[in-house]
Amino acid sequence: MKCGFVTIVGRPSAGKSTLLNKLCGEKVAITSSVPQTTRNAIKGIVNREQGQLVFIDTPGRHVSEKKINKKLMEVSSLALEECDLVLYVLDATRSPGIEEEEIASLLIPLAEKTIAAVNKMDVSAADFNSAKDFISLKIPAVKERCFAVSANTGQGIDALVCELFNKAPEGDAHYGDEYYTDQDTGFRIAEIIREQAINRLRQELPHSLYVDIADMELTGTNLWVRAFIIVERESQKGMVVGKGGEMIKTIRLSALKELKKIFDWKIDLDLRVKTGKDWRSRDHILKKLIN
Numbered sequence: 623m624k625c626g627f628v629t630i631v632g633r634p635s636a637g638k639s640t641l642l643n644k645l646c647g648e649k650v651a652i653t654s655s656v657p658q659t660t661r662n663a664i665k666g667i668v669n670r671e672q673g674q675l676v677f678i679d680t681p682g683r684h685v686s687e688k689k690i691n692k693k694l695m696e697v698s699s700l701a702l703e704e705c706d707l708v709l710y711v712l713d714a715t716r717s718p719g720i721e722e723e724e725i726a727s728l729l730i731p732l733a734e735k736t737i738a739a740v741n742k743m744d745v746s747a748a749d750f751n752s753a754k755d756f757i758s759l760k761i762p763a764v765k766e767r768c769f770a771v772s773a774n775t776g777q778g779i780d781a782l783v784c785e786l787f788n789k790a791p792e793g794d795a796h797y798g799d800e801y802y803t804d805q806d807t808g809f810r811i812a813e814i815i816r817e818q819a820i821n822r823l824r825q826e827l828p829h830s831l832y833v834d835i836a837d838m839e840l841t842g843t844n845l846w847v848r849a850f851i852i853v854e855r856e857s858q859k860g861m862v863v864g865k866g867g868e869m870i871k872t873i874r875l876s877a878l879k880e881l882k883k884i885f886d887w888k889i890d891l892d893l894r895v896k897t898g899k900d901w902r903s904r905d906h907i908l909k910k911l912i913n
């Protein structure tokens with residue numbers, strides 16, 4: 623049977639995580655319109671008659687001197703070193719810029735194992751040919767393996783999966799077919815809370831927060847969770863709590879709604895906000911959060 627590790631790379635907001643979820647048929651990774659949503663290498667497993675593909679979603683590559691960006695870049699670079707295949711996701715609605723150039727040069731030595739997915743083809747302004755021209759110019763060997771897809775509608779996904787299986791090596795499955803991800807429960811809950819917070823907060827707040835699961839207790843079918851949304855500065859706390867506590871209440875309820883779709887437990891969520899001063903520049907926090 624075929625079995626391979628496929629690392630998904632691309633610029634922030636290209637739709638990598640949305641594509642991963644479509645490929646797996648499950649919500650494996652959180653998504654948002656805010657760039658740099660994904661902060662970890664997230665595995666999603668696809669089992670088909672031909673075999674097993676283990677996808678590794680990565681943070682969108684954005685060159686910057688900021689500590690957190692460097693750490694995020696490391697995650698995708700490492701995932702590229704270890705994989706059998708690379709799935710390079712491009713956004714058909716945006717013209718390639720400096721970020722795209724950086725990724726294309728990174729992929730030159732990996733060209734033989736790279737497949738490109740030009741995403742967001744459901745948008746009327748999508749331009750497949752420009753993306754393909756860019757690939758032809760920068761990584762010519764990938765020109766023959768450019769797929770027009772939409773992670774939203776599922777357009778082109780079957781042909782893409784077929785090509786990935788074609789190119790995957792022979793081998794035994796790494797995971798039992800009951801698994802679609804390897805993430806632990808605490809991480810998934812933290813991510814869903816973060817997604818709901820990101821989707822409701824503005825300006826720098828989505829980038830300034832992380833979620834810490836302080837405690838979890840399973841009693842029968844009831845799961846009790848205490849989580850903290852951690853912001854960088856004292857002044858940001860108020861924005862997350864909102865007027866009369868409205869914002870944190872909305873985040874909590876929408877997170878519970880999403881969690882209900884994923885888990886069978888009855889979840890009781892105690893959600894609070896606290897400050898972790900300048901956490902984005904603290905090595906030990908970044909080491910714990912980003913991997």
Ligand SMILES: Nc1nc2c(ncn2[C@@H]2O[C@H](COP(=O)(O)OP(=O)(O)OP(=O)(O)O)[C@@H](O)[C@H]2O)c(=O)[nH]1
Nearest residue numbers: 634635636637638639640654658659660682773774
């Ligand atoms: N119209 C359309 N929108 C899409 C498609 N795929 C993703 N999006 C949207 O693009 C935005 C970014 O999607 P993500 O999946 O979070 O992007 P990402 O590449 O994982 O981003 P990072 O994790 O920040 O690197 C979201 O608003 C998605 O809904 C698509 O096929 N069509």
Ligand SMILES: [Mg+2]
Nearest residue numbers: 638639659660
């Ligand atoms: Mg993502």
